[in-house]
Amino acid sequence: MLLRVTVGWHFLYSGIWKLQTPSFSAAGFLSQAKGPLAETFYKLAPDLDGREHLDVEKNVADMQDYVDRFASANSLTEPQAAAASRALKTRQLEVIEFLTDPVRMPKVAKDAPAKLPDGAIEIKLSDQTLVVSPKDDFADHLVKLDRLAERRVAPTHDMPYEQKRIWDEQTRLRGQAAGWSKPVDNAWDGLVLELHAVVGEKPVQEVPLAKTRLEQVDRVVTYTNIAIGACLILGLFTRFAALAGAVFLVQIVAAQPDWPGLYPPPHPSAGRSLLVNKEFVEMMALVALGLSPVGRWCGLDYIVHNGLARLMPRRKGTV
Numbered sequence: 001m002l003l004r005v006t007v008g009w010h011f012l013y014s015g016i017w018k019l020q021t022p023s024f025s026a027a028g029f030l031s032q033a034k035g036p037l038a039e040t041f042y043k044l045a046p047d048l049d050g051r052e053h054l055d056v057e058k059n060v061a062d063m064q065d066y067v068d069r070f071a072s073a074n075s076l077t078e079p080q081a082a083a084a085s086r087a088l089k090t091r092q093l094e095v096i097e098f099l100t101d102p103v104r105m106p107k108v109a110k111d112a113p114a115k116l117p118d119g120a121i122e123i124k125l126s127d128q129t130l131v132v133s134p135k136d137d138f139a140d141h142l143v144k145l146d147r148l149a150e151r152r153v154a155p156t157h158d159m160p161y162e163q164k165r166i167w168d169e170q171t172r173l174r175g176q177a178a179g180w181s182k183p184v185d186n187a188w189d190g191l192v193l194e195l196h197a198v199v200g201e202k203p204v205q206e207v208p209l210a211k212t213r214l215e216q217v218d219r220v221v222t223y224t225n226i227a228i229g230a231c232l233i234l235g236l237f238t239r240f241a242a243l244a245g246a247v248f249l250v251q252i253v254a255a256q257p258d259w260p261g262l263y264p265p266p267h268p269s270a271g272r273s274l275l276v277n278k279e280f281v282e283m284m285a286l287v288a289l290g291l292s293p294v295g296r297w298c299g300l301d302y303i304v305h306n307g308l309a310r311l312m313p314r315r316k317g318t319v
Helices: 002-020 027-031 038-042 056-074 078-099 136-152 160-199 213-234 238-255 278-290 301-311
Strands: 100-102 121-124 129-134
Touching (some): 002 213, 002 238, 027 038, 027 213, 056 078, 056 121, 056 160, 078 160, 136 160, 213 238, 238 278
């Protein structure tokens, strides 16, 4: 019973802390994933490598879609819709100016079809079309990401020296992407604020941005921790809660397995172990709790179990 309450307290407090900390995000943990399942965990974090933030066409189209949904949800008047369009164009141009350089089109014969120079793209806004090319730094970043992806599947990727080089290059590229992403995020934040100002004093019908998978992961982790912790402390649905907690910790162990040869090694402050770290120990404790009727000992499962037992029809010959 003491083990049940102790582990439950750990889960409950962890979930409450996440709930009370607006800045909590699992992105840092997911970005440090290593081992054979690392790529699976990377996909749960939003745009770690910066590909989406550096995609000018996607940003322009997403901004247009967001303004359309905002205008529909808030039933904007004609003057308000015109103000929203101006705000949209301003922020789209801000993103375009940051991510790209203008392209000079070569002179062509009068009847010849216009041909874009190599690497140039057309960006269609509501009232004009711009011909631009990605800035050299950003284009070079994307090329290096492609090369890094090739190195991850190369025959030598498991060699210790290559693991270190891949990890160091990955960390460097993600650091670059994080810095470059801020101006794009600022443009999005500015667009949302300007649209709210367009509505004026009337209550604004919020239009959420597209939910990232990470936001869903953060929410699931937070409320799952709280539910598992509360159930273990109260002894309610104990077996299910314990096994759910064990499954949660399986993912933690799989994301950062403590195994020789995997880079990077754990921080010295974490000590040294061979797979069996503190998360593994707690996981096995939960498996043990899940295979025992511990919730019926000073827990609500005693009431639930006996209540269900009285409702179940008894077979003949039983007392």
